[in-house]
Amino acid sequence: MKPVLYIPLLTILILLALVFGVSEDPGRTNPISAEAAPLTPGILPVTEGFTFARAAGADGEILPLLVTGLSGAQVSAIDLSEHGADPAADLFAALRDVGARRLTALFHQAQGADGADLTQSYAWGSLLSVAGSGDRHVASGTNFIEHAEETNSQSVFNFPKFGPPTPPVTTVLHQEGALLDYEVELCMIFDRDIATIDDFDAAQKGLFLCGDFTDRAVLFRMIDVDNFDSGSGFSDAKSGPDFFPTGGLLVIPGDWESFVDNERIVTFRNEDLRQDARGGEMILDFRELTGQVLADATSTRFRYQGRAHTLIEGQEIARDQVLMSGTPEGVIFMPPTWRQMTRGVLRHLFSGGFLTGVSGYDSVVGSFIREEARSKRFLQPDEQITYASASMGKVIITVVAGEDGTAGQKTATTSPIESGQNDPS
Structure with missing residues:
Protein backbone atom coordinates (compact mmCIF):
# COMPACT_ATOMS: atom_id res chain seq x y z
CA MET A 1 0.00 0.00 0.00
CA LYS A 2 1.34 3.38 -0.94
CA PRO A 3 2.22 5.63 2.03
CA VAL A 4 -0.08 8.32 0.67
CA LEU A 5 -3.05 6.00 1.33
CA TYR A 6 -2.17 5.58 5.01
CA ILE A 7 -3.37 9.04 5.93
CA PRO A 8 -7.05 8.72 4.84
CA LEU A 9 -7.16 5.14 6.11
CA LEU A 10 -5.74 6.20 9.46
CA THR A 11 -8.20 9.07 9.58
CA ILE A 12 -11.11 6.69 9.00
CA LEU A 13 -9.86 4.32 11.71
CA ILE A 14 -9.52 7.19 14.19
CA LEU A 15 -13.03 8.41 13.41
CA LEU A 16 -14.44 4.89 13.84
CA ALA A 17 -12.60 4.60 17.16
CA LEU A 18 -14.11 7.90 18.30
CA VAL A 19 -17.56 6.79 17.24
CA PHE A 20 -17.54 3.19 18.49
CA GLY A 21 -14.76 3.22 21.07
CA VAL A 22 -16.04 6.09 23.22
CA SER A 23 -19.20 5.26 25.17
CA GLU A 24 -21.59 7.87 26.49
CA ASP A 25 -21.34 8.67 30.17
CA PRO A 26 -24.11 6.63 31.87
CA GLY A 27 -24.22 9.21 34.65
CA ARG A 28 -24.84 12.22 32.41
CA THR A 29 -27.79 14.36 33.49
CA ASN A 30 -29.55 17.52 32.46
CA PRO A 31 -28.45 20.53 34.52
CA ILE A 32 -31.00 22.14 36.84
CA SER A 33 -31.26 25.53 38.52
CA ALA A 34 -32.02 24.59 42.12
CA GLU A 35 -32.89 27.02 44.87
CA ALA A 36 -30.25 27.44 47.57
CA ALA A 37 -32.61 26.75 50.48
CA PRO A 38 -33.90 23.21 51.05
CA LEU A 39 -37.61 22.62 50.63
CA THR A 40 -39.56 22.84 53.88
CA PRO A 41 -43.04 21.37 53.41
CA GLY A 42 -45.93 22.82 55.37
CA ILE A 43 -49.64 23.58 55.33
CA LEU A 44 -51.04 26.67 53.65
CA PRO A 45 -52.32 29.20 56.20
CA VAL A 46 -56.13 29.32 56.30
CA THR A 47 -55.90 33.01 55.45
CA GLU A 48 -54.75 31.87 52.00
CA LEU A 127 -54.27 8.91 52.39
CA LEU A 128 -56.21 8.43 49.17
CA SER A 129 -55.71 10.28 45.92
CA VAL A 130 -57.48 13.63 45.73
CA ALA A 131 -57.54 13.53 41.92
CA GLY A 132 -61.05 12.11 41.63
CA SER A 133 -62.24 9.07 39.72
CA GLY A 134 -61.57 10.07 36.12
CA ASP A 135 -59.25 8.03 33.92
CA ARG A 136 -58.77 10.53 31.09
CA HIS A 137 -56.88 13.76 31.71
CA VAL A 138 -55.35 16.72 29.87
CA ALA A 139 -51.56 16.78 29.90
CA SER A 140 -49.32 19.66 28.85
CA GLY A 141 -45.96 19.37 27.15
CA THR A 142 -42.90 21.64 27.48
CA ASN A 143 -44.71 24.32 29.49
CA PHE A 144 -41.56 25.34 31.40
CA ILE A 145 -38.91 27.25 29.45
CA GLU A 146 -35.89 25.23 30.59
CA HIS A 147 -37.62 21.92 29.90
CA ALA A 148 -38.58 23.13 26.43
CA GLU A 149 -34.91 23.92 25.84
CA GLU A 150 -33.63 20.55 27.08
CA THR A 151 -36.09 18.70 24.81
CA ASN A 152 -35.69 21.02 21.78
CA SER A 153 -39.40 21.88 21.79
CA GLN A 154 -40.63 25.08 20.19
CA SER A 155 -44.05 25.45 21.80
CA VAL A 156 -46.46 24.35 24.52
CA PHE A 157 -48.74 21.52 23.41
CA ASN A 158 -51.43 19.31 24.94
CA PHE A 159 -52.44 15.68 24.64
CA PRO A 160 -54.87 13.29 26.38
CA LYS A 161 -53.42 11.12 29.14
CA PHE A 162 -55.22 7.88 29.91
CA GLY A 163 -55.19 5.96 33.17
CA PRO A 164 -56.56 6.26 36.71
CA PRO A 165 -54.74 8.29 39.36
CA THR A 166 -52.75 6.30 41.90
CA PRO A 167 -52.36 7.29 45.59
CA PRO A 168 -49.53 9.30 47.18
CA VAL A 169 -47.58 6.17 48.16
CA THR A 170 -47.49 3.81 45.23
CA THR A 171 -45.43 1.93 42.64
CA VAL A 172 -44.66 2.22 38.95
CA LEU A 173 -44.00 -0.86 36.85
CA HIS A 174 -40.75 -1.09 34.91
CA GLN A 175 -41.30 -3.14 31.78
CA GLU A 176 -38.41 -4.90 30.05
CA GLY A 177 -36.96 -2.60 27.38
CA ALA A 178 -38.62 0.54 28.74
CA LEU A 179 -36.79 3.83 29.19
CA LEU A 180 -38.75 5.04 32.21
CA ASP A 181 -38.58 8.77 32.96
CA TYR A 182 -40.10 10.94 35.72
CA GLU A 183 -41.86 14.33 35.72
CA VAL A 184 -43.21 16.37 38.65
CA GLU A 185 -46.21 18.58 37.92
CA LEU A 186 -48.89 20.80 39.38
CA CYS A 187 -52.42 19.54 38.76
CA MET A 188 -55.74 21.40 38.82
CA ILE A 189 -59.31 20.14 39.14
CA PHE A 190 -62.58 22.07 39.12
CA ASP A 191 -65.92 22.01 40.90
CA ARG A 192 -67.77 22.00 37.55
CA ASP A 193 -67.37 21.16 33.88
CA ILE A 194 -65.36 23.76 31.96
CA ALA A 195 -66.70 24.58 28.49
CA THR A 196 -65.68 28.25 28.31
CA ILE A 197 -63.16 30.60 29.86
CA ASP A 198 -66.08 32.11 31.79
CA ASP A 199 -66.61 28.67 33.34
CA PHE A 200 -62.94 28.61 34.33
CA ASP A 201 -63.16 32.04 35.94
CA ALA A 202 -66.30 31.12 37.86
CA ALA A 203 -65.11 27.69 38.99
CA GLN A 204 -63.57 26.82 42.31
CA LYS A 205 -60.13 25.40 41.66
CA GLY A 206 -58.24 22.74 43.58
CA LEU A 207 -54.50 22.18 43.25
CA PHE A 208 -52.53 19.07 44.10
CA LEU A 209 -49.10 17.59 43.48
CA CYS A 210 -48.90 15.00 40.73
CA GLY A 211 -46.42 13.18 38.57
CA ASP A 212 -46.13 11.88 35.06
CA PHE A 213 -44.13 8.86 33.94
CA THR A 214 -42.98 8.37 30.38
CA ASP A 215 -41.66 5.37 28.51
CA ARG A 216 -39.18 7.24 26.32
CA ALA A 217 -38.59 4.15 24.20
CA VAL A 218 -42.22 4.23 23.06
CA LEU A 219 -42.08 7.99 22.55
CA PHE A 220 -38.85 7.83 20.51
CA ARG A 221 -40.41 5.28 18.17
CA MET A 222 -43.68 7.16 17.64
CA ILE A 223 -42.95 10.88 17.99
CA ASP A 224 -43.06 13.31 15.09
CA VAL A 225 -39.83 15.18 15.84
CA ASP A 226 -40.81 18.02 13.52
CA ASN A 227 -44.18 18.57 15.16
CA PHE A 228 -44.69 17.62 18.81
CA ASP A 229 -48.21 19.08 18.55
CA SER A 230 -49.15 16.35 16.09
CA GLY A 231 -50.18 14.23 19.07
CA SER A 232 -48.11 11.29 17.88
CA GLY A 233 -46.63 9.11 20.63
CA PHE A 234 -47.32 11.12 23.74
CA SER A 235 -50.53 9.42 24.87
CA ASP A 236 -49.06 5.95 24.28
CA ALA A 237 -45.82 6.77 26.07
CA LYS A 238 -47.42 8.52 29.05
CA SER A 239 -50.57 6.50 29.73
CA GLY A 240 -51.15 3.37 31.74
CA PRO A 241 -52.43 2.03 35.07
CA ASP A 242 -49.60 3.44 37.20
CA PHE A 243 -48.23 6.34 35.13
CA PHE A 244 -50.26 9.00 36.98
CA PRO A 245 -49.21 9.19 40.67
CA THR A 246 -51.15 11.84 42.56
CA GLY A 247 -50.95 13.60 45.89
CA GLY A 248 -53.01 13.17 49.03
CA LEU A 249 -53.55 16.88 49.74
CA LEU A 250 -55.95 19.14 47.84
CA VAL A 251 -55.40 22.87 48.28
CA ILE A 252 -58.33 25.15 47.44
CA PRO A 253 -56.68 28.58 47.54
CA GLY A 254 -58.38 31.92 47.78
CA ASP A 255 -56.14 33.27 45.02
CA TRP A 256 -55.16 30.43 42.69
CA GLU A 257 -52.78 32.55 40.60
CA SER A 258 -50.74 33.69 43.60
CA PHE A 259 -50.67 30.16 44.99
CA VAL A 260 -49.48 28.61 41.73
CA ASP A 261 -46.87 31.30 41.13
CA ASN A 262 -45.28 30.74 44.54
CA GLU A 263 -45.68 26.99 44.95
CA ARG A 264 -42.38 25.11 44.77
CA ILE A 265 -42.22 21.55 43.43
CA VAL A 266 -39.20 19.22 43.41
CA THR A 267 -38.20 15.70 42.38
CA PHE A 268 -35.76 13.44 44.18
CA ARG A 269 -34.36 10.42 42.37
CA ASN A 270 -33.46 8.30 45.35
CA GLU A 271 -31.60 10.96 47.39
CA ASP A 272 -30.57 13.23 44.51
CA LEU A 273 -32.48 16.43 43.78
CA ARG A 274 -33.32 16.34 40.07
CA GLN A 275 -36.10 18.93 39.56
CA ASP A 276 -36.76 22.19 41.37
CA ALA A 277 -39.11 24.92 40.16
CA ARG A 278 -42.02 27.17 41.06
CA GLY A 279 -45.35 27.35 39.29
CA GLY A 280 -44.64 30.92 38.23
CA GLU A 281 -42.11 29.52 35.76
CA MET A 282 -44.90 28.04 33.63
CA ILE A 283 -45.02 29.51 30.12
CA LEU A 284 -48.83 29.28 30.01
CA ASP A 285 -50.72 29.51 33.28
CA PHE A 286 -53.74 27.31 33.94
CA ARG A 287 -56.17 29.85 32.50
CA GLU A 288 -54.15 30.09 29.30
CA LEU A 289 -53.81 26.31 29.14
CA THR A 290 -57.57 26.02 29.49
CA GLY A 291 -58.09 28.43 26.61
CA GLN A 292 -55.66 26.46 24.44
CA VAL A 293 -57.37 23.16 25.30
CA LEU A 294 -60.86 24.45 24.57
CA ALA A 295 -59.70 25.90 21.25
CA ASP A 296 -58.37 22.46 20.27
CA ALA A 297 -61.42 20.46 21.38
CA THR A 298 -62.51 18.98 18.04
CA SER A 299 -59.31 17.71 16.43
CA THR A 300 -59.05 13.92 16.21
CA ARG A 301 -55.29 13.87 15.59
CA PHE A 302 -54.54 12.41 19.02
CA ARG A 303 -53.95 8.67 18.91
CA TYR A 304 -53.81 6.13 21.70
CA GLN A 305 -53.44 2.38 21.19
CA GLY A 306 -54.12 2.80 17.49
CA ARG A 307 -57.37 4.75 17.86
CA ALA A 308 -58.10 8.40 17.16
CA HIS A 309 -59.20 10.60 20.05
CA THR A 310 -60.10 14.20 20.71
CA LEU A 311 -58.21 16.06 23.42
CA ILE A 312 -61.39 16.35 25.52
CA GLU A 313 -64.86 14.86 25.12
CA GLY A 314 -67.98 16.93 24.57
CA GLN A 315 -65.81 20.03 24.02
CA GLU A 316 -65.40 20.52 27.75
CA ILE A 317 -62.98 19.68 30.53
CA ALA A 318 -65.13 17.46 32.72
CA ARG A 319 -65.06 17.94 36.47
CA ASP A 320 -63.50 14.51 36.93
CA GLN A 321 -60.67 15.38 34.55
CA VAL A 322 -57.33 16.79 35.67
CA LEU A 323 -55.52 19.64 33.93
CA MET A 324 -51.75 19.12 34.21
CA SER A 325 -49.16 21.88 34.18
CA GLY A 326 -46.27 20.24 32.39
CA THR A 327 -42.91 19.66 34.05
CA PRO A 328 -39.79 21.74 34.72
CA GLU A 329 -36.24 20.95 33.65
CA GLY A 330 -34.26 17.99 34.96
CA VAL A 331 -35.86 14.95 33.33
CA ILE A 332 -33.66 12.00 32.41
CA PHE A 333 -34.20 12.35 28.66
CA MET A 334 -31.40 13.95 26.70
CA PRO A 335 -31.35 14.20 22.88
CA PRO A 336 -29.02 11.75 21.12
CA THR A 337 -25.39 12.84 20.93
CA TRP A 338 -23.60 13.13 17.59
CA ARG A 339 -21.76 9.89 18.38
CA GLN A 340 -25.02 8.04 19.03
CA MET A 341 -26.52 9.31 15.78
CA THR A 342 -23.37 8.46 13.83
CA ARG A 343 -23.23 4.97 15.31
CA GLY A 344 -26.85 4.46 14.34
CA VAL A 345 -26.20 5.50 10.76
CA LEU A 346 -23.12 3.30 10.46
CA ARG A 347 -24.93 0.30 11.96
CA HIS A 348 -27.72 0.87 9.46
CA LEU A 349 -25.20 0.77 6.61
CA PHE A 350 -23.03 -2.07 7.89
CA SER A 351 -25.98 -4.29 8.81
CA GLY A 352 -27.60 -3.83 5.44
CA GLY A 353 -30.71 -2.35 7.00
CA PHE A 354 -31.17 -0.15 3.95
CA LEU A 355 -31.66 -3.32 1.92
CA THR A 356 -34.49 -4.60 4.15
CA GLY A 357 -36.71 -1.55 3.89
CA VAL A 358 -35.88 -0.25 7.37
CA SER A 359 -35.46 3.51 7.22
CA GLY A 360 -32.26 5.15 8.37
CA TYR A 361 -34.27 7.13 10.94
CA ASP A 362 -35.75 3.96 12.46
CA SER A 363 -32.31 2.37 12.60
CA VAL A 364 -30.85 5.37 14.40
CA VAL A 365 -33.77 5.41 16.86
CA GLY A 366 -33.46 1.68 17.53
CA SER A 367 -29.71 1.97 18.06
CA PHE A 368 -30.21 4.90 20.44
CA ILE A 369 -32.85 3.05 22.47
CA ARG A 370 -30.66 -0.03 22.81
CA GLU A 371 -27.70 2.05 23.95
CA GLU A 372 -29.76 3.97 26.49
CA ALA A 373 -31.24 0.73 27.85
CA ARG A 374 -27.77 -0.78 28.28
CA SER A 375 -26.49 2.35 30.03
CA LYS A 376 -29.25 2.09 32.70
CA ARG A 377 -29.48 5.90 32.81
CA PHE A 378 -33.26 5.70 33.02
CA LEU A 379 -35.20 4.50 36.07
CA GLN A 380 -34.41 0.98 37.25
CA PRO A 381 -36.26 -1.44 39.58
CA ASP A 382 -35.93 -0.67 43.29
CA GLU A 383 -35.32 3.03 42.73
CA GLN A 384 -37.50 5.55 44.57
CA ILE A 385 -38.91 8.75 43.14
CA THR A 386 -40.18 11.41 45.53
CA TYR A 387 -42.19 14.36 44.31
CA ALA A 388 -42.51 17.03 46.99
CA SER A 389 -43.96 20.51 47.30
CA ALA A 390 -44.12 23.46 49.63
CA SER A 391 -47.85 23.20 50.44
CA MET A 392 -49.25 20.11 48.71
CA GLY A 393 -47.34 17.33 50.45
CA LYS A 394 -45.46 14.61 48.61
CA VAL A 395 -45.81 11.58 46.40
CA ILE A 396 -43.51 8.57 46.88
CA ILE A 397 -43.14 5.98 44.13
CA THR A 398 -41.08 2.81 44.11
CA VAL A 399 -40.04 1.37 40.76
CA VAL A 400 -40.85 -2.34 40.60
CA ALA A 401 -39.92 -4.92 38.00
CA GLY A 402 -41.93 -7.25 35.83
CA GLU A 403 -44.76 -9.22 37.36
CA ASP A 404 -43.71 -8.17 40.88
CA GLY A 405 -45.31 -4.75 40.33
CA THR A 406 -48.93 -4.02 41.11
CA ALA A 407 -50.34 -0.64 40.14
CA GLY A 408 -51.21 1.38 43.21
CA GLN A 409 -49.35 -0.95 45.58
CA LYS A 410 -48.02 0.91 48.63
CA THR A 411 -44.39 0.61 49.59
CA ALA A 412 -41.97 3.02 51.25
CA THR A 413 -43.38 6.07 53.05
CA THR A 414 -40.07 7.71 53.96
CA SER A 415 -38.63 10.25 51.54
CA PRO A 416 -35.49 12.39 51.38
CA ILE A 417 -37.58 15.19 52.91
CA GLU A 418 -37.95 13.24 56.18
CA SER A 419 -34.43 11.83 56.11
CA GLY A 420 -32.97 15.32 55.99
CA GLN A 421 -31.40 14.91 52.55
CA ASN A 422 -33.25 17.69 50.79
CA ASP A 423 -30.43 20.19 50.59
CA PRO A 424 -29.93 21.03 46.88
CA SER A 425 -26.31 21.93 47.48
Missing part, protein backbone atom coordinates in the same frame (compact mmCIF):
# COMPACT_ATOMS: atom_id res chain seq x y z
CA GLY A 49 -56.82 28.72 51.49
CA PHE A 50 -57.87 25.34 52.85
CA THR A 51 -56.07 22.02 52.63
CA PHE A 52 -58.15 18.86 52.37
CA ALA A 53 -57.48 15.12 52.22
CA ARG A 54 -59.35 11.83 52.00
CA ALA A 55 -58.85 8.64 53.97
CA ALA A 56 -60.77 5.40 54.43
CA GLY A 57 -62.61 5.08 57.74
CA ALA A 58 -62.81 1.93 59.84
CA ASP A 59 -66.04 0.91 58.13
CA GLY A 60 -64.67 1.59 54.66
CA GLU A 61 -66.45 4.91 54.33
CA ILE A 62 -64.38 7.71 52.78
CA LEU A 63 -63.61 10.45 55.29
CA PRO A 64 -63.28 14.06 54.10
CA LEU A 65 -60.49 15.69 56.12
CA LEU A 66 -59.40 19.24 56.87
CA VAL A 67 -55.62 19.03 57.19
CA THR A 68 -54.17 21.10 60.01
CA GLY A 69 -50.52 20.02 60.15
CA LEU A 70 -47.68 17.91 58.75
CA SER A 71 -45.17 16.00 60.83
CA GLY A 72 -42.80 13.66 59.03
CA ALA A 73 -44.80 10.79 57.60
CA GLN A 74 -47.99 11.85 59.43
CA VAL A 75 -50.69 14.45 58.85
CA SER A 76 -52.98 15.90 61.47
CA ALA A 77 -56.53 16.38 60.28
CA ILE A 78 -60.12 16.93 61.34
CA ASP A 79 -62.78 14.48 60.18
CA LEU A 80 -65.27 16.80 58.48
CA SER A 81 -67.96 14.13 58.34
CA GLU A 82 -68.42 14.97 62.03
CA HIS A 83 -68.98 18.62 61.15
CA GLY A 84 -71.57 18.49 58.40
CA ALA A 85 -69.64 17.24 55.35
CA ASP A 86 -71.14 14.45 53.26
CA PRO A 87 -68.61 11.58 52.99
CA ALA A 88 -70.09 10.59 49.64
CA ALA A 89 -69.44 14.03 48.11
CA ASP A 90 -66.20 15.49 46.80
CA LEU A 91 -63.92 17.90 48.68
CA PHE A 92 -65.38 20.94 46.98
CA ALA A 93 -68.69 19.92 48.54
CA ALA A 94 -66.99 19.59 51.93
CA LEU A 95 -65.92 23.21 51.69
CA ARG A 96 -69.42 24.23 50.69
CA ASP A 97 -71.19 22.08 53.30
CA VAL A 98 -69.09 23.12 56.28
CA GLY A 99 -68.43 26.68 55.11
CA ALA A 100 -65.28 28.79 55.08
CA ARG A 101 -66.01 30.48 58.41
CA ARG A 102 -66.53 27.19 60.25
CA LEU A 103 -63.48 25.62 58.61
CA THR A 104 -61.34 28.57 59.69
CA ALA A 105 -62.60 28.26 63.25
CA LEU A 106 -61.91 24.51 63.27
CA PHE A 107 -58.40 25.06 61.96
CA HIS A 108 -57.59 27.60 64.67
CA GLN A 109 -59.17 25.40 67.32
CA ALA A 110 -56.92 22.54 66.19
CA GLN A 111 -53.88 24.71 66.87
CA GLY A 112 -55.05 25.38 70.45
CA ALA A 113 -54.88 23.47 73.70
CA ASP A 114 -57.79 21.19 72.83
CA GLY A 115 -56.51 20.47 69.32
CA ALA A 116 -55.53 16.92 70.22
CA ASP A 117 -59.17 16.11 70.96
CA LEU A 118 -60.30 17.56 67.64
CA THR A 119 -57.72 16.05 65.28
CA GLN A 120 -56.43 12.62 64.41
CA SER A 121 -53.12 11.52 62.92
CA TYR A 122 -53.09 9.77 59.57
CA ALA A 123 -50.07 8.02 58.10
CA TRP A 124 -49.09 9.46 54.77
CA GLY A 125 -49.54 6.08 53.13
CA SER A 126 -53.14 5.87 54.37
